[in-house]
Amino acid sequence: MTGELNPNSVAVDLKDVAKTYANGVKALDGIDVRVGAGEIFGLLGPNGAGKSTLVKIMMTVIRADRVSGTVLGRPVGNREAKRRIGYLPEAHRFPAYLKGRQLLDYYAALAGVSRSERRERAPKLLERLGMAQWANTRIDKYSKGMLQRLGIAQALMNDPQLIVLDEPTDGLDPMGRRDVRLLLQELRDEGRTVFINSHLLGELELVCDRVVIISAGRVVREGRLESLMNASPEYAIVVRGDLSKLAEPLNRLHATIQVDRIIVPSLDIDVVNQVVDLLRTAGVAIVSMTPRKVSLEDVFVEATGGHLPQTAKPPLTARVVGGPR
Ligand SMILES: Nc1ncnc2c1ncn2[C@@H]1O[C@H](COP(=O)(O)OP(=O)(O)OP(=O)(O)O)[C@@H](O)[C@H]1O
Numbered sequence: 271m272t273g274e275l276n277p278n279s280v281a282v283d284l285k286d287v288a289k290t291y292a293n294g295v296k297a298l299d300g301i302d303v304r305v306g307a308g309e310i311f312g313l314l315g316p317n318g319a320g321k322s323t324l325v326k327i328m329m330t331v332i333r334a335d336r337v338s339g340t341v342l343g344r345p346v347g348n349r350e351a352k353r354r355i356g357y358l359p360e361a362h363r364f365p366a367y368l369k370g371r372q373l374l375d376y377y378a379a380l381a382g383v384s385r386s387e388r389r390e391r392a393p394k395l396l397e398r399l400g401m402a403q404w405a406n407t408r409i410d411k412y413s414k415g416m417l418q419r420l421g422i423a424q425a426l427m428n429d430p431q432l433i434v435l436d437e438p439t440d441g442l443d444p445m446g447r448r449d450v451r452l453l454l455q456e457l458r459d460e461g462r463t464v465f466i467n468s469h470l471l472g473e474l475e476l477v478c479d480r481v482v483i484i485s486a487g488r489v490v491r492e493g494r495l496e497s498l499m500n501a502s503p504e505y506a507i508v509v510r511g512d513l514s515k516l517a518e519p520l521n522r523l524h525a526t527i528q529v530d531r532i533i534v535p536s537l538d539i540d541v542v543n544q545v546v547d548l549l550r551t552a553g554v555a556i557v558s559m560t561p562r563k564v565s566l567e568d569v570f571v572e573a574t575g576g577h578l579p580q581t582a583k584p585p586l587t588a589r590v591v592g593g594p595r
Pocket residue numbers: 291292293295296297315316317318319320321322323324360469
């Protein structure tokens with residue numbers, strides 16, 4: 271499905287990335303990951319799948335056994351390209367004695383951002399992340415969520431073209447998560463590319479344009495979120511009445527009976543109406559009708575063989591009313 275991307279506007283094009291750690295753990299088994307410029311991309315996978323390993327290789331924090339391809343049009347590790355990337359590492363640890371504003375200044379200075387740009391950007395980003403009032407407080411006084419907000423501000427200090435966020439909503443409360451989602455959409459609207467690692471399915475479902483799902487160091491699914499989630503749409507019609515004589519005619523419309531409901535494996539309204547006509551003619555009452563899309567959780571469970579991330583939230587897609595699917 272990488273064919274969906276325009277090859278002229280690819281921000282990340284990693285090929286055949288492989289990494290086995292010194293302890294023998296094969297974290298990445300030769301994977302390809304492409305991210306279109308200007309999209310919000312989600313790298314998804316269960317704990318230990320290799321998401322952080324991939325990002326660390328991209329940021330040259332660790333060395334791959336094999337990697338080819340480009341990031342922002344340059345080979346992996348190219349200094350010029352790295353200057354245009356903002357990075358929020360997983361479970362980051364900042365020096366506790368720094369104040370919020372100092373921390374932004376310190377990290378941006380390390381990244382080669384000029385003093386005048388640092389002065390201009392730090393207060394704006396603190397404001398944007400809702401941290402302005404904490405600018406002059408030592409970060410050892412910060413809550414987990416505040417540290418995460420500061421980490422995201424830090425990743426934006428170099429005005430990056432590509433923003434790589436490893437579990438950006440870790441430790442954030444629901445409002446904080448919503449704030450981050452809106453921020454990511456703003457960043458995309460500004461023409462930047464956002465690369466998120468996350469195991470929070472509900473979150474990715476709300477914000478990502480494309481996802482790649484990895485499991486045990488291999489790509490198991492990839493594509494635009496809406497096409498993955500629309501892969502097998504269906505209508506569920508909950509009914510009351512005698513269905514005993516309807517199995518065959520329903521079968522002709524490819525619909526099946528599941529206890530108190532009819533599942534129509536299509537969102538084609540003509541087919542759904544034919545099923546309704548059949549039911550009404552037989553005197554069956556219709557209790558509810560629900561179009562159902564596959565949730566990201568369904569896709570994930572199917573792709574990874576039932577290995578659901580431990581901290582996943584329940585999916586936000588509507589469920590069929592009144593019983594198991
Ligand atoms: N420095 C290391 N030394 C040895 N093994 C490691 C190291 N870092 C990661 N691993 C192993 O590599 C595999 C992939 O780890 P990685 O951190 O990339 O996964 P992840 O997808 O980011 O998981 P999570 O969702 O928990 O963050 C795991 O089995 C992990 O135990």
